[in-house]
Amino acid sequence: MTEIPRLVTVVAPALMFGSFLVEFVISRAVLRDEHHELKDTATNLVIGAVYLVTATLQGTLVLGAFVALWAVSPWRWDMSSPWSWLALFVVEDFLYYWSHRASHRLRALWVSHVVHHNSSKLNLSTGMRNSWVGGYLDWVFFLPLAALGFHPLSVAVVQAAATAWDFLTHTQYVGRNRVLDLIFNSPSNHRVHHGASPECVDKNFGGALIVWDRLFGTYQAENAPVSFGTQPMPSRPYHPIYLQFYLWRQLILDVRRSFAELLRSSKSEETP
Numbered sequence: 001m002t003e004i005p006r007l008v009t010v011v012a013p014a015l016m017f018g019s020f021l022v023e024f025v026i027s028r029a030v031l032r033d034e035h036h037e038l039k040d041t042a043t044n045l046v047i048g049a050v051y052l053v054t055a056t057l058q059g060t061l062v063l064g065a066f067v068a069l070w071a072v073s074p075w076r077w078d079m080s081s082p083w084s085w086l087a088l089f090v091v092e093d094f095l096y097y098w099s100h101r102a103s104h105r106l107r108a109l110w111v112s113h114v115v116h117h118n119s120s121k122l123n124l125s126t127g128m129r130n131s132w133v134g135g136y137l138d139w140v141f142f143l144p145l146a147a148l149g150f151h152p153l154s155v156a157v158v159q160a161a162a163t164a165w166d167f168l169t170h171t172q173y174v175g176r177n178r179v180l181d182l183i184f185n186s187p188s189n190h191r192v193h194h195g196a197s198p199e200c201v202d203k204n205f206g207g208a209l210i211v212w213d214r215l216f217g218t219y220q221a222e223n224a225p226v227s228f229g230t231q232p233m234p235s236r237p238y239h240p241i242y243l244q245f246y247l248w249r250q251l252i253l254d255v256r257r258s259f260a261e262l263l264r265s266s267k268s269e270e271t272p
Contacts, residue, residue: 012164020124023171027123035172039238041125046240047115048128058135059156065143066152075149085158088150089208092142092158096207099141101218104202109137111247118243120229122194127167132244165208166190176222185210188222195226 027036077084103113112134119126145155169190176188185206193204203220206213213219236242 012160016124016127016164016167019168020128023124023173026173035121035123036125037121040119040121041123043238043240043243044119044125044129047132047243048125048130050132050240051128051130054132055130055135058139061136062139063152065139066146066155069143069146070149070152073147073149077149077151077154079151079154085154088145088154088158089162091148091150092145092155092162093207093209094212095141095144096162097205097209097212097216099138100205100207101202102141103134103138104205107251109134111251112137112244114230114247115243117194118230118234119237120227120233122170122172122191122226122228124167124170126194127170162207170194181210181221183211184208189213189219191226191228192220192222194228196229196231197227200226 024036024041027033028038077087079085103109112131115131116126116129119129142155142159146152166185169185169187171187172191174187177186180186181188185204185208189204189206189210192200195201195203199220203218204210204213205218210219234243234246236246
């Protein structure tokens, strides 16, 4: 088991960053296809660098909850068995599907997750464009893994591997593939997920597998070239802090307005 965490924590980041560099050079210097736009890619790198810090802090803070829940769980999985790793992978991916779907359908989560979608470009640097605060909200979706008896370290390993796979789907250099697209969250399937047109919105939430989307009615095949982004697009597309929080302001204002209306309604009912 000790070899698996080492493999994931060393090889996966190197593979991810190396793939980004290769794609960037191919796009900018070889093909000159405009998949990478310098300001957009630089913005993604800044957001990604801060995300590494916030994600590390978030993981440290919630680790205690996972360990505590795992400690009282009556179940234990033998992680020397490949079947235990397969079970963990499938369950984690199932929970990721619902976490990801919730981040699109619940406004309180979307205001954080939107940063991953509010670029008009899709490339491997987009995979680094993640919310600085979203992880502090959606970690609860994965607590069942500890309750089922999966060791928190094993959970972290599978999530790191899943993150690497998800990162590699943010590319336009891998076309459609009948077998890959049928089972996995492939680049083709994930391009649809980042689409701004109505047929693409709230589709293909899968992390590594696409089977959950097929089962729960959120699958959409890539049938035409996809235009990326959100509706509406942000007014300051290269400002990392703005991109992270611009939807929060309106959410807070709406919550305050609703609370004020509730107070006024309560006072009017109390008035004789």
